[in-house]
Amino acid sequence: MKCLRWGAAVSAVALGLLAGCGTGMDTVDASSVPRLRAQPADAVNGKPRVVPPRGPRSAFAPFRTTGDDGTQVVRTRWHGSKSGFTGDIWAWVPPQYHQARYAKSGFPVLIALPGAYGYPSNYWAGASFALQERIAQWSQQGKTLPFIVVMPVLNPGKRYYDGSDIPGQPKMGTWLTEDVPDFARANFRTYAGRDGWAFMGSSSGGFAALKAVLKQPEKFKAAVVNGPDTAPDSPLWRGHPAEMRANDPRHLARRLAERQGPPVYLAFELGSLEAAVPDVKAFVKDYTGGPVHSTLLEIPDGVHSAQTYMQRMAESLHWISEQMQGPVPSV
Numbered sequence: 001m002k003c004l005r006w007g008a009a010v011s012a013v014a015l016g017l018l019a020g021c022g023t024g025m026d027t028v029d030a031s032s033v034p035r036l037r038a039q040p041a042d043a044v045n046g047k048p049r050v051v052p053p054r055g056p057r058s059a060f061a062p063f064r065t066t067g068d069d070g071t072q073v074v075r076t077r078w079h080g081s082k083s084g085f086t087g088d089i090w091a092w093v094p095p096q097y098h099q100a101r102y103a104k105s106g107f108p109v110l111i112a113l114p115g116a117y118g119y120p121s122n123y124w125a126g127a128s129f130a131l132q133e134r135i136a137q138w139s140q141q142g143k144t145l146p147f148i149v150v151m152p153v154l155n156p157g158k159r160y161y162d163g164s165d166i167p168g169q170p171k172m173g174t175w176l177t178e179d180v181p182d183f184a185r186a187n188f189r190t191y192a193g194r195d196g197w198a199f200m201g202s203s204s205g206g207f208a209a210l211k212a213v214l215k216q217p218e219k220f221k222a223a224v225v226n227g228p229d230t231a232p233d234s235p236l237w238r239g240h241p242a243e244m245r246a247n248d249p250r251h252l253a254r255r256l257a258e259r260q261g262p263p264v265y266l267a268f269e270l271g272s273l274e275a276a277v278p279d280v281k282a283f284v285k286d287y288t289g290g291p292v293h294s295t296l297l298e299i300p301d302g303v304h305s306a307q308t309y310m311q312r313m314a315e316s317l318h319w320i321s322e323q324m325q326g327p328v329p330s331v
Contacts, residue, residue: 028134030314035142036321048325049192050106051185058187060091063125066132069095073125073132078152080179083171087153089183090125092132094139094146096327097189105327106191109184110147110198110317111176113163113205115227115306118154125151129310135317144317145326147198148188152180154205160234163208164247167240173247177212177219194221194262195325200317202226202306207249213264214252214292222265222320226309227274230283253287261291265323267316268294269309271302295319 060074071092079086096102112124112131124131132149139146152175155161161172181197184190191197197220201209206228213223230249237244245251256264266288270280281296288294297315302308 028310028314030134030138030141030143033138033143033314033318036144036318036326048106048195048328050104051190051192053185053187053189055186058089058183063090064127066092066130067095067136071095071132071136073151075125078179078183080175081182082178083165083174085156085170085172085175085179087156087175088120088122089153089180090122090151091184091187092125092149092151093188094132094136094148096139096146097148101329102327104330106189106196106325107148107327108145108196108198108321108324109181109188109190110149110200111180111184111209112149112151113154113176113199113201113208114151115201115203115205117158117160118205119156119158120153122151122153123306124149129306131310131313134310134313138314138317143314143321145321145324147317148184148190150180150184152176152183154208159236160204161236162204162232162234162247163211164232164234164243166234166236167243169236172208173212173215176208177216181219191325193325194219195323198222198224198320198324200224200226201228202309203228203304207232210249210266211247211252213266214249214256215247217256217262217264217291220264221262222267222323224267224269224313224316224320226269226306227271227276227304228268228280229276230279250283250287253292256292257290263291263293265320266292266294267319268296269299269312269316270296271299271304271308273301274304276304293323 058076138144164173165171199209209223297312
């Protein structure tokens with residue numbers, strides 16, 4: 001179910017309630033989320049391979065301040081050399097990134113995708129859901145990793161591209177999985193291996209996140225998938241059945257299972273009142289297992305909204321954090 005795919009007669013107020021398109025900030029109780037286990041990945045091959053920023057550095061404009069320590073969400077415009085698409089990207093680094101003890105460390109990257117069109121803005125950058133403030137708090141409490149959060153636009157022209165390279169359309173699959181990571185590597189200290197790369201998305205962004213990790217598990221290890229479509233359904237696929245199948249998470253999960261990995265980790269969040277409940281549960285039952293690891297967090301009385309998904313976000317990010325590489329302090 002993609003937000004805003006309704007007729008013009010539907011009021012803007014009603015539209016704002018779907019797929020996290022609304023505003024408002026709900027209380028999120030993370031008190032039951034435990035601290036992360038000690039990460040054995042810190043000792044793999046001695047030290048994880050850090051990739052220093054390689055440029056070209058972006059010119060960032062402040063978007064909003066997220067903490068008393070001066071952390072900010074910033075915005076820039078990025079030309080994707082591989083997709084040919086140019087679009088806005090918002091980014092945030094956690095407080096730990098600027099601490100002296102982590103000055104030589106890489107940080108994991110979370111590519112966060114909104115629901116609906118996600119264009120011309122990405123609502124995860126805003127104050128309504130305070131995603132960055134919450135990651136700062138949870139990571140300082142040791143409950144999640146301190147992710148760099150990268151928030152690109154999703155569906156230019158307000159048309160649904162399913163996070164894919166649909167023939168004859170902008171190459172949004174390449175934008176999300178090639179150009180956006182290139183942006184992060186150009187500007188921030190990251191990790192070379194897939195242990196440092198994850199997606200998070202809701203609704204249409206959830207589909208794109210799910211598909212990206214299943215299609216390119218050699219690059220991305222985990223995803224938080226909120227209220228997603230589980231099959232491609234953009235009308236732009238018409239006339240391209242083979243390409244559509246090649247971007248179907250069900251097909252991709254089966255292929256990954258057949259070749260026995262590499263393993264990926266999918267944290268599904270789902271409101272109990274969502275229309276997508278049967279499809280998501282069927283996907284988890286039929287297409288996960290083996291190298292496709294999953295956990296399902298169902299939110300009682302939850303609806304198809306980012307407000308719903310934020311209620312379990314600490315648990316989801318904790319679960320994928322335990323599979324990923326965190327920053328390593330200097331000795």
